[in-house]
Amino acid sequence: MSPKLLSPIADYVAANARLDLDGMIETFAADAVFLDNGKRFEGHAEIRALLKEMVVELKAIFTPETVRHDGHVVVMEGPAHGDFPGSPIRFTYRVGLDGDAIKTMDVSA
Template identity: 80%
Template sequence: MMKPFAADAVFLDNGKRFEGTAEIRALLQEMVVDLKAIFTPDAVRHEDGVVVLEGPAHGDFQVSPIRFTYRVGLDGDAIKTMEVSA
C-alpha cells in the first residue's frame, strides 16, 4: 500500500495531518489493515488538479459501511497528497 506514496507525502484524515511514509504507514496499519477496511470507489473524477474518488468502505468498525471521499494529488506517478473525509 505504501509504494505509490512519495517519501514526503502528506495524508490528511478528518483534520489530522500525517507526513512522510512512516506516519502514513502507521495510520494505514491502524485504520485500514487492523480494521479490515475495504474501500470500493463508485465515482472518480478530476477536480481542481486532483483525482477525487468516492464510495463506500466496510470493515470491522461500528458505522460500517460508511461513504468516503478521497482527494489525491499526484506528482508524476507518486501520491503527493491525500485527503480523506467521511
C-alpha cells in the same frame, strides 16, 4: 463496473483491497501528506502507522464508485467496509499526484 483510475491511485486501491500495507505505502511519495478527517500525517513512517491502525487492523476496504477531476486533484467517492462501527461508511478521497506517486491524500467521511 469500477471507474478508471490513474496508475498510482489504481495501485493504492488494489493494495487496499488486499489489505497489503507495503503495497499501499509504495504508492506514496516519500514526503507525501495524508489528511485523515483533518488530522495530518506526513512521510512514509507516519502514513504507514495510520494505515496499519485504521485500514489493515480494521480490515477497511474502500471501493470507489465515482471518480472525477477537480483541477489537478482526483476525487473518488464510495463506501468503505470493514470491522468498524457504522460499516459501511461513505468516504471522499481527494488525491494529488506528483508524477507516478501520490503526493497528497485527503480522506473524509
